[in-house]
Amino acid sequence: MSDTIFSKIIRREIPADIVYENDEVLAFRDLNPQAPVHVLFIPKKPLATLNDATLADEALLGNLLLAVADYAKQEGFAERGYRAVINCNEDGGQTVFHLHVHLLAGRRLSWPPG
Ligand code: AMP
Numbered sequence: 001m002s003d004t005i006f007s008k009i010i011r012r013e014i015p016a017d018i019v020y021e022n023d024e025v026l027a028f029r030d031l032n033p034q035a036p037v038h039v040l041f042i043p044k045k046p047l048a049t050l051n052d053a054t055l056a057d058e059a060l061l062g063n064l065l066l067a068v069a070d071y072a073k074q075e076g077f078a079e080r081g082y083r084a085v086i087n088c089n090e091d092g093g094q095t096v097f098h099l100h101v102h103l104l105a106g107r108r109l110s111w112p113p114g
Contacts, residue, residue, distance in 0.1 A: 001048045006098035010044055024060055025067045027103075036106025037077065041068050047099040050088045068103050077105045085113075 009016040010026055019039055020027035030038040043060050047053055053061055065084065072078035082105035087094040 001046045001052070001097070004046075004096055004098040006040075006042050006096055006100065007046060010042070020067060020071050022063070022067060024063050027067065027071060030102070034102075035104040035109070037075070037082070037104065039071065039103045041071075041101040041103060043099055048097040049094060050086050050099060053099070064099075064101055068101055071103065072105065075105075081105070083109050 005014065008014045009018075009028060016028035018026065018028045020041070024044055025041055026044060027039050027041045030040050041064055043057075043064055045057070045060060047057065068082075068084050069078065072082050082103060085102040085104065086092075086099070087102070
C-alpha cells in the first residue's frame with residue numbers, strides 16, 4: 001500500500017486533532033466535518049480499504065469498532081446516537097486509501113445517504 005496522509009498523521013509528520021488512541025487505533029477530527037462531531041478512526045496498520053482486511057485482521061477490526069463505541073460513551077452521545085461509516089473504493093466515495101471509520105454525531109442524520 002502506498003503512503004497516505006493518514007500514515008503521516010500516525011507518524012506525527014503532519015498535525016491532526018487527535019482525540020483517541022490505543023495500541024492499534026488512532027482517531028482524529030475530520031478536516032472537513034459533516035456533523036458537529038466528525039472523527040476518523042484508523043488502524044495504525046496500513047490497510048488501504050476494507051477489502052484488504054483478512055481473517056488475520058479480525059481482532060483489529062473489532063478493536064476499531066469498539067474504539068468508536070468507547071469514544072461515543074466517553075463523550076456522552078452514545079445514548080442519543082451516532083453513525084459509523086466505512087466508505088470503500090470509488091462507488092463508496094473513498095478518497096483516502098487508508099481504511100477509516102467515520103464517526104458522525106451531534107445532529108439528526110438522514111437516511112439513505114446520497
Ligand atoms: P473518505 O472520503 O471516506 O476516504 O474520507 C476521507 C476523509 O478524510 C474526508 O472526510 C476528509 O475530509 C478527511 N481528511 C482528509 N485529509 C485529512 C487530514 N489531513 N486531517 C483530517 N481529515 C482529513
